[in-house]
Amino acid sequence: MKLSEIIKKCSLEKVVFCSDEEIKTGYSGDLMSDVIANANNNSIWITVQAHKNSIAVALIKDIPAIIFTNKVSIGPEVIRKAKEESISIFHTPKNSFTISGEIHSLLEGKTEQG
Amino acid sequence: MSPQLILKQAEKKKIDLIAVTDHNTVTHSVLIHRLSKNSNVHTVLGVELTSKEEVHLLGYFPDEKSISKMELKIKEYLPVLENKPSFFGYQLVYDYQGKIKEIDHLLRQNALQMSLDDLVEFIHSIDGVAVPAHIDRDYCSLISQIGLLDPQSDFDAVEILRFQWKKKNFKFGDRIKGFPVISGSDSHFLEDIGIFYMETKNMKELKEVTDFNSLKRYLRNIKFEKHS
Numbered sequence: 001m002k003l004s005e006i007i008k009k010c011s012l013e014k015v016v017f018c019s020d021e022e023i024k025t026g027y028s029g030d031l032m033s034d035v036i037a038n039a040n041n042n043s044i045w046i047t048v049q050a051h052k053n054s055i056a057v058a059l060i061k062d063i064p065a066i067i068f069t070n071k072v073s074i075g076p077e078v079i080r081k082a083k084e085e086s087i088s089i090f091h092t093p094k095n096s097f098t099i100s101g102e103i104h105s106l107l108e109g110k111t112e113q114g
Numbered sequence: 115m116s117p118q119l120i121l122k123q124a125e126k127k128k129i130d131l132i133a134v135t136d137h138n139t140v141t142h143s144v145l146i147h148r149l150s151k152n153s154n155v156h157t158v159l160g161v162e163l164t165s166k167e168e169v170h171l172l173g174y175f176p177d178e179k180s181i182s183k184m185e186l187k188i189k190e191y192l193p194v195l196e197n198k199p200s201f202f203g204y205q206l207v208y209d210y211q212g213k214i215k216e217i218d219h220l221l222r223q224n225a226l227q228m229s230l231d232d233l234v235e236f237i238h239s240i241d242g243v244a245v246p247a248h249i250d251r252d253y254c255s256l257i258s259q260i261g262l263l264d265p266q267s268d269f270d271a272v273e274i275l276r277f278q279w280k281k282k283n284f285k286f287g288d289r290i291k292g293f294p295v296i297s298g299s300d301s302h303f304l305e306d307i308g309i310f311y312m313e314t315k316n317m318k319e320l321k322e323v324t325d326f327n328s329l330k331r332y333l334r335n336i337k338f339e340k341h342s
Contacts, residue, residue, distance in 0.1 A: 031168055033225035036195065051253050053223065056201045060221075085201070 001107055003065055003088065006044065010102050012067060012090040015074060016082040021064040025107060028100045032057050039063060044103060046096050050074045055081040064088060069096045115304055117146035118212035124155045127308030131324060133298075135160040135172055138192055138222040140185045141207055144178060148210070158326045162247055163188070164223075165230040169259045170247040172273060173237045176326045180240045187236060191226040230260070234268050243270040243330050245296065250274050265291045271333050273297060276310040286314035287336055294336040 004020045006012070027039035028046040032053060039045060041062040047054065050068045055078065058066055065088040068074055074091065082089045092099055117134065124132050132155060134143040140161050150157040159175040161184060175181040196219055197205055205218035226233070230246075237244040246256040249263060249272050256263060256272070263272065271294040274284070279297035288295050299310040314320040323332050 031225070032223075033164075033166070033168060033193070033227075036221075036224060037193065049253075053253075056198060056223070059198055059201060060195070081201075 003044070006103060006106060007090065009106055010067075010092070010094075010099060012092055015068075015089045015091050016079060016087070018064070018083075018086045018088045021088075023065065023107065026100065026103045027063075028096050030096075035063075036060060046100050046103070048072050048096065050078055052077045052081045054078070055085055055087050058087045059085050065090065067092055067099060069094060069099055116206075116208040116212050117142050117149055118208070119304055120301075120307065121146055121149055121153055121155055123304050123307040125153060129155060129308055129311060131156045131158065131329075132307075133158040133160040133174060135162040136222070137162050138164060138188050138224075138226065139205075139218065140181050140188070141218075144181060145208065145210065147178070156324050158329060161188075163233055164225040164254065165233050166225055166227055167230055167259045168225050168254050169230050169256050170254045171230060171233055172245040172247050173233075174243040174245070174326060174329070175237075176241050176330075180242060183240045184237070184242070187228070188226060191228045192220065192222070193224055193227065195221040195224055197221045197223075230256075231268075238268070243326075243333065245269060245271045245273050247273045248275050248300070249290075250278050263291050263293070269293055270330070270337065271296050276300065279310075279312075286312040286320060287316065289336060292337065294333045 001023055002020050003023055006023060023044045024042045025040055026046060027043045029035045030047050030049045035057050039061050043063050044065045045063050046067045046069060048070050050072045054066060067090045069092055071093045134146050136142055143159050147157045147159050159181045161173050163171045163173055165171055173184060202223060206214050207216045207218055209215040234244040246269055249256040252258050272290055273296050276297045284295055299306050301307045323329050
């Protein structure tokens with residue numbers, strides 16, 4: 001599914017939008033080392049960890065987009081790094097459970113029902 | 115920042131005792147410890163570890179034999195992943211002459227696959243001192259990752275950010291929940307060295323802290339001193 005479609009369907013607030021990537025799956029987690037070890041490439045990553053190192057983790061894992069949940073504050077350094085490294089970042093007031101559920105049904109819901 | 119330049123800067127700033135604690139590597143701490151034998155600046159061997167829970171933990175060690183055991187543990191428990199120099203910068207390794215010897219390609223920012231409690235236990239087993247770093251920070255700290263400082267835990271001290279230290283007017287010898295509290299400059303650049311140092315209520319006591327053993331003894335005395 002195109003990133004733009006996910007943004008629309010989940011009402012995500014754009015903080016940095018780089019390119020309309022094809023998103024295959026998602027990953028939820030707040031421990032950097034866990035994401036490094038277990039997330040798939042081309043995932044959309046759902047986390048409360050709005051630190052500039054999150055951008056580095058996305059780079060390492062070829063993750064094109066991050067959603068920061070619970071409306072956590074995103075510092076200017078995070079935004080600067082995201083622009084520099086072409087990682088899209090989004091904001092939502094929803095918590096990680098809710099947004100993960102929404103994206104899961106968008107990306108993988110159909111196959112499970114079928 | 116080569117160990118040679120760090121030592122020179124510390125001499126210039128008239129600092130008595132420093133510790134180099136790089137992330138998940140001990141190489142430069144060992145190097146500066148050797149170099150400092152011909153200097154007025156005393157050094158303590160150390161490292162800043164990242165536990166499995168992504169809590170930053172400072173370890174200080176009595177001698178090279180002890181810290182080399184820590185080095186082996188890091189090697190065993192740090193996932194083999196490549197650093198991203200464009201983001202984190204090149205991890206340069208200097209030699210005894212101050213020349214660049216090699217580039218460390220491992221992602222030292224990553225977490226060791228060992229729990230905080232196991233790391234503390236291991237550090238103690240090699241006679242080291244274990245101190246959770248910047249416990250009040252909102253990223254990679256005891257509070258951010260675990261939620262609280264358990265008074266029953268086995269730490270030898272706790273470290274706080276220097277801003278908090280100044281704000282709350284801490285002195286070397288003070289405690290938080292029974293743990294001796296320390297702080298540092300957390301120098302990531304040469305200019306940072308000397309912008310912060312700890313003072314004590316009792317300068318005579320501080321003068322006695324000149325190396326690892328006296329530091330360990332001092333922390334122990336504070337920790338087990340009876341509340342009067």
